[in-house]
Amino acid sequence: MSDSPRGSALRLIFLLKTIASGPHHFLLAELAESTKLPKSTLHRLLQNLVQTGLVERGRGQSYRPGRELYLLASQLVSRxxxxxxxxxxxxxxxxxxxxxxxxxxxxxxxxxxxxxxxxxxxxxxxxxxxxxxxxxxxxxxxxxxxxxxxxxxxxxxxxxxxxxxxxxxxxxxxxxxxxxxxxxxxxxxxxxxxxxxxxxxxxxxxxxxxxxxxxxxxxxxxxxxxxxxxxxxxxxxxxxxxxxxxxxxxxxxxx
Structure with missing residues (x-):
């Protein structure tokens, strides 16, 4: 994984791309390891994504790509x-x-x-x-x-x-x-x-x-x-x- 970007907007985009290309379920620690971002930063960004439905909470402490993210992808792919x-x-x-x-x-x-x-x-x-x-x-x-x-x-x-x-x-x-x-x-x-x-x-x-x-x-x-x-x-x-x-x-x- 390349060095993580600086700035909230770039980090959010970087995080979405990582989630989209990664496993269906993931833990905060696993995401921190793959993105090289601090856990505190990841937690804040994930909460924003959860609120918009782009990421959802899974079982236990895990997360997964949200249905809104799949919907956005399908709308683009359908074109x-x-x-x-x-x-x-x-x-x-x-x-x-x-x-x-x-x-x-x-x-x-x-x-x-x-x-x-x-x-x-x-x-x-x-x-x-x-x-x-x-x-x-x-x-x-x-x-x-x-x-x-x-x-x-x-x-x-x-x-x-x-x-x-x-x-x-x-x-x-x-x-x-x-x-x-x-x-x-x-x-x-x-x-x-x-x-x-x-x-x-x-x-x-x-x-x-x-x-x-x-x-x-x-x-x-x-x-x-x-x-x-x-x-x-x-x-x-x-x-x-x-x-x-x-x-x-x-x-x-x-x-």
Missing amino acids: FDLARSAQPFLHALVEKWQETAVVCAYSPADHLATILRTVQTDHPLRFAVEQGSRFELAWGALGRSMLAFLSSGEVEAILREVKTGPLSGKPRPRREEMQDILEEIRRDGYARYFDGGFDIAGVAAPIFGADDEVLGCIGMTMPSSRFQPDLEDEQARSVREAASKLSEMARICYS
Whole structure:
């Protein structure tokens, strides 16, 4: 867990996010350990959340996410649930190409992406993708397919933060080389990635919402040893079509 924020408002938001991603029942001491917040501060914040129904008292001294929190989440999800909406497209990609398909969401707050849903290929030789994991946008087809379509300010901020690759430990490409890579992605409408040293390859395309903001991406990952350059165009077309349909659905929901 990263250092806890300062200020009541930020701590309250931080606490809600921790509760939403944690176990269904929790004790004050357990929450203090995971958030690194003083118990006195947590107790005060929890009382505010209990009063609003966002947190409820459980058995004994335990707490649990409140029904009002579930209601808020369901109201947002009912508008457009990217993971659920992408599910049939992921299965279609796996059925057609026999490669693992992935959908990711972009978080502008911390410039990271989250793997929302994966559908694994049955092929015994495959690249494992962990659902729920977070990653930087400067690496791989998934990350770069989103990075290329962010504002110049966001791209600059992300490139300043990123120094070395999470798998290789190699420094990221020089700024001029990255700009060329991103320009090619914008031109083609998808990103490709190939690293024979770590046996990983993939293709991915961005998903847009209202006002063309980047919501995430959809793509396929595979061992580089099974990547076939002569199939890249067709695979790219498949992921671009899936991304386009998901973007259309999102724009309708957010309009």
